[in-house]
Amino acid sequence: MTSSMTSVLKNSGKTNRPNDTQLAAFGAELDALRERTLTDLGERDARYIRRIYAAVRYTEVIGRGLLFFGLFPPAWIVGTLLLGISKILDNMELGHNVIHGQYDWMNDPHLSGKTFEWDIVGTADHWRKTHNYSHHTYTNIKGMDEDIGYGVLRLFPEQRWRPFFIGQPIYALIFALLFQWGVAIQDLRFGQYFKGKKTGKEMLEEMKPFLKKSRRQLIKDYVIFPLIAGPFFLPVFLGNLAANGIRNLWTYMIIFCGHFTADVELFPKSVLRNESRGQWYYRQIRGSSNLTGSKLLHIMSGNLSHQIEHHLFPDIPAHRYEEMSREVRAICQRYGVHYNRGPLIKQFSQVIWRILRYSLPSKYVPIKASA
Numbered sequence: 001m002t003s004s005m006t007s008v009l010k011n012s013g014k015t016n017r018p019n020d021t022q023l024a025a026f027g028a029e030l031d032a033l034r035e036r037t038l039t040d041l042g043e044r045d046a047r048y049i050r051r052i053y054a055a056v057r058y059t060e061v062i063g064r065g066l067l068f069f070g071l072f073p074p075a076w077i078v079g080t081l082l083l084g085i086s087k088i089l090d091n092m093e094l095g096h097n098v099i100h101g102q103y104d105w106m107n108d109p110h111l112s113g114k115t116f117e118w119d120i121v122g123t124a125d126h127w128r129k130t131h132n133y134s135h136h137t138y139t140n141i142k143g144m145d146e147d148i149g150y151g152v153l154r155l156f157p158e159q160r161w162r163p164f165f166i167g168q169p170i171y172a173l174i175f176a177l178l179f180q181w182g183v184a185i186q187d188l189r190f191g192q193y194f195k196g197k198k199t200g201k202e203m204l205e206e207m208k209p210f211l212k213k214s215r216r217q218l219i220k221d222y223v224i225f226p227l228i229a230g231p232f233f234l235p236v237f238l239g240n241l242a243a244n245g246i247r248n249l250w251t252y253m254i255i256f257c258g259h260f261t262a263d264v265e266l267f268p269k270s271v272l273r274n275e276s277r278g279q280w281y282y283r284q285i286r287g288s289s290n291l292t293g294s295k296l297l298h299i300m301s302g303n304l305s306h307q308i309e310h311h312l313f314p315d316i317p318a319h320r321y322e323e324m325s326r327e328v329r330a331i332c333q334r335y336g337v338h339y340n341r342g343p344l345i346k347q348f349s350q351v352i353w354r355i356l357r358y359s360l361p362s363k364y365v366p367i368k369a370s371a
Contacts, residue, residue, distance in 0.1 A: 070235025
């Protein structure tokens with residue numbers, strides 16, 4: 001940090017909201033970290049993602065193979081767990097990160113963010129629109145980021161309460177069990193159809209990619225592989241069902257811990273007016289939270305345990321986030337910016353509290369323009 005910037009901080013004191021001069025310097029430091037990391041990308045990054053790619057394939061093959069002997073409980077349990085691990089890795093550390101374009105610099109057609117398809121019912125093209133563009137551009141901006149409660153849950157006092165939300169503890173559980181389906185239909189906007197703003201023909205046309213992809217996934221997991229198993233049809237069928245459930249619950253927990261803990265904030269649309277790079281970075285940090293834990297936790301979460309770094313640098317290989325987080329924390333400390341992190345149990349308990357608390361009537365709190 002420059003001596004002039006140090007002087008500014010000494011004179012003003014560290015606050016929860018740096019002034020525009022401080023935010024400009026704050027953004028410049030994060031930009032510099034980004035550029036240093038991009039310059040350093042190379043063989044170790046390529047080796048890492050290829051190992052993840054191989055791990056996804058090997059765990060799937062071994063897991064499905066063990067399920068063919070699923071009448072024996074140990075084989076079924078291990079096979080289901082391995083298949084669940086494969087689906088988690090494919091969804092989070094491989095698919096999510098590759099689709100962000102984190103490995104496009106490798107020019108590997110199997111790892112292209114523009115063409116990669118993953119093992120869930122939602123299409124990658126849909127995800128590129130709702131997640132890569134909408135969520136990462138308008139992070140936690142009310143009325144623009146549809147990941148705020150996914151159109152189903154009230155998780156902030158800035159969302160108006162309606163009687164519908166009384167049942168949200170039940171909705172949240174169903175959403176967790178069927179998480180891939182909720183994400184898959186997120187952009188179809190069924191509400192517009194039910195309100196008469198969209199015709200049935202238009203709705204069906206928009207649904208075609210989703211219907212095609214989900215049909216393929218259902219046939220693969222619940223018809224083809226169980227039929228190949230012959231007399232072991234039921235154990236394989238149930239193993240696939242359980243593996244998908246494991247992936248859905250884990251993904252839900254990790255994503256909700258990154259977005260809906262106690263200190264995460266919402267923003268009004270007005271923040272977009274002349275938003276500087278430093279202000280954009282500041283919004284990403286205030287709208288995110290991290291998980292502390294082991295290397296295994298980071299890998300199994302697709303490094304979304306470092307959700308702050310992911311929101312700051314979505315196109316940088318996610319396995320770099322752990323080392324980048326040390327610098328990000330130091331930068332935040334210098335500028336008095338709160339860096340939200342904690343263990344999984346603590347963060348998820350805050351998520352559960354939000355789900356329960358805001359299912360009940362409470363005073364509507366408008367978002368302050370100064371946020």
